Amino acid sequence: MTEDLLSIMPELMLIVTAVVILLVDPLLPEEGRRGLSWLGIFACITAALSTWLASGDEYTAFNNSIALDKYSVFFKILLLGVATLAMLISEKHLHKKQRLLGDYYALILFTTIGMIVMAEAIDLITFFVGLELMALSSYLLAGFFRYEERSIEAAMKYFLTGAFASNFLLFGVAILYGLTGSTNYEAISDAINLGPVPQAPLVIAVVLILAGFAFKVSAAPFHNWAPDVYQGSPTPAAAFLSVGPKIAGFAAILKFFTMILGSQSEIWVPLMMALSIATMVVGSTMALVQKDLKRMLAFSSIGHVGYLLLAVVATGDSGRNLGMSSILFYLAAYAFMNMGAFAVLVHLSNNSENFTDSLDEIAGMGKRFPWAAGVMALFMLSLTGVPPTAGFLAKFYLFSAVVDAGLPWLAVVGALFSLVSAFFYLRVIVYMYMREPGEAASEKVDGRSWDLSLGIGLAAAGVLLLGVLPSPVLNAAQDAVQKLLGN
């Protein structure tokens, strides 16, 4: 048992920190709370370091319910990085909105623990516990500005659709358990491969689980909650929610569909393909008409989910290693660029009176906020997929996987939507650099904060680094999926 506990040291660290934050928070005066984010950041960094140091051995713990291997190490470090960035960009914004409470950081830590559990689970029950921990904490994060109607609406919408999705998933999981008599991934896989499993209920289970996942990662046609939720959530929380749950979702999807259903690809590959194309269509075309930047980013992130699903399709065919590692690399790139873009919005909101996230308000930003505009342009180019940025290499690697799986036409479809996405990402650059500030531009106030700048700087550095020197992350991604492929 102690060994089991040792194996989840990083998670325990986060839990303890979160509880400490919750306990200390009420005792501190308003000003004193400003340091709480650093407590959380410190915990995340230490957790990431200890994960890194212990990454040598691969074993399972808690009676075969979590796997500690390179795959979970990759996701743990990535998710902890996302949490760190999220806390870096939050403090000033909460302060400005007069909602500077330790709860926020505790919630981020709890969400992160949930996401980590999702990534390392190899048992359906454990996975589900992780999922719900993540989900419940993120509903609260979405509604954290409880004085704002939009924020409450976001939380309600997120909660209702999320609960719905969880139930779909759970129902599918229950059927799977009924069919195979186990909740362990490997045991289920063996049961499906060896024993005759009735096809019809299996298909139903796959469809239900797929629908549940589609909700969670906001794949069309189960995407409708995402724009409203991101728009209504506090911007730093939106940054976190648009990235973290997706990473965790894909970590689980990959494990699920390769470890459990790897042999059943003829069931889920066509579904996944349809889902992917629908998601790209919805994400790209709807983002075109958005005037609100947070909504635009929300739809664009749906588009990115479409690309990721494209690579999931590729894993179902040949060339699994490439398909899976391309997803891992893409998620890392996506984390930096999407969080970076949201972080710039946080910066603008902190530095302007009544910033409304509308496109008109960033007109002439190149002159008013030269540095912020510069990095925003970088993030937009990266999201479009222009070299030498992370977004480009991620897309290149992902298309490689799709082409290598013998689906060049699907890559062409992806490229087509990439082109469509160039329209709305470029529009941000056009507004920032090629238009003069209009009447909508709000007054500039002093909202500088160095931790936010640090967060944006880290995201920008990540985007450039992954674009120019991708090898370490690429190799880590390839190593991470080796083990799963063995199964």
Place this chain on the structure above:
Amino acid sequence: MYGFQEQIGFPILTVLTFLPAVAGLVMLLLRGKPTAYKSLALAVTAANFLLSLLLVANLDRYTADMQFIEKVSWIPSLGISYQMGVDGISVLMIILTTLLSLIIIPASWNYIKERELQFFAAFLFLETGMIGVFCARDLLLFYVFWEVMLIPMYFIIGVWGGPRRIYAAVKFFLFTFAGSLLMLIAIVAIAYLARDNQYATPIFDMGLLEKAVFSYQVQFWAFLAFFIAFAVKVPMWPLHTWLPDAHVEAPTAGSVILAGVLLKVGGYGMLRLCIPLFPDAVVTFAPWILVLSLIAIIYGALVSLAQKDLKKLVAYSSVSHMGFVTAGIFALNLVGIEGGIMVMFSHGLLTGALFLMVGFLYERLHTREIADMGGLAGPFPVMAGFLLFFTLASLGLPGLSGFVGEFLSLVGLFTYSKVLAAIASLGIILAAAYLLWMFQRVMFTKLRDEKWYKLPDYSLREIVCLLPLGFLAIWAGVYPNTFLELIQPPAARLTEKMAPYMAESGNAVERIFASLGGLF
């Protein structure tokens, strides 16, 4: 094999490529000191020009092999390396790039009124992208530079351009990006198909890819994807529609680089990738491409004839001239390919100069409408002299660079098909018509406004910008051998590569009808 060939003692291609970008970053530190950063830009582009001269001086002119090879592992798990290397064709293009980059700095010295720093920095980044494209020997590296070229140009048009600059910039970006994405997928496809087995790393090394053999079907689609990407840049009819918009809206320096270099990367890509990698597909597509080229030549010339805006006239004339490039290249014989490359070089010099002159004129008169001008030879005799020179060079007067390229290109086309060559030569007649008529309307009809006598004629700065272009135009016209020597070995290798594929095919017109017949 990693490292670099010590032909010169230091990795010259890398220095040549990245020096401008580094200078562009250093410039950011000199914010608020316009003279300092402009001088830095001038010094760096000058140094780069000298480096490119050093490059050509050390180039072995008698081999078609890649030289000055530099190779460093970049993303080993995907078989991608940082690999640079040049042959005569690349070197000629590099010289064109460094020369035009050097010229546009003084040409826009006082022209840009706001955000000067970013303007000059953008050009330095652009230079890095352009030189990188001409040096890259790894397909992914090529693609990276290809896209890096796109972004500064997008900003240059969109931020410092004319009234419809946003429309023009976005159109430019989307046209090029659409082509690039197709190319990216083709790059991925051939890199993975060229492997020996399913578990090997993909191959992005251009040299190795040239040796790989692809099935006809793969060649067909990959050629099409690459070709469309390049044809957008050239630009070939009917993918040319972004060009007039981009040219008219771009600031002078942007137009110069756009016409001088960015159009050339299209032709360069066809020579460097389309022909060596997909010879079977080239044979199939060549007649069709020639037909498109002829349409471009005639259409571009006719549309030029109808232009009222001086800059648009020069822009459409580019469509026509670039038709000779693709016509020469896809005649697929030595003379034609050499001609195509010479047209690229000459067009870079001449159209660069013409755009500069349009810009200089605009700075004085604040109009580009030909109808508003007239009789300008009176107040601006020096300008009239230069314009006459570049007009004549551009319409292909023997003894100047325009003639050599178009003549060779026509000879090549003639060898391929007499009918097509006859049609193409109409383009030269039309060029004489629209250029001379333009010159007459601008310089010789009645002077519109007596006030213009008060305006200054060309300053020393402006003359200095135009002189090297004129000098090279004469050099290439009188003694083209200097340049042909550079491009002959690589061009010969391309024709050798194509020779076995060409043998069994009949004449072009027959083949077009044959392939049409195949459709029914």
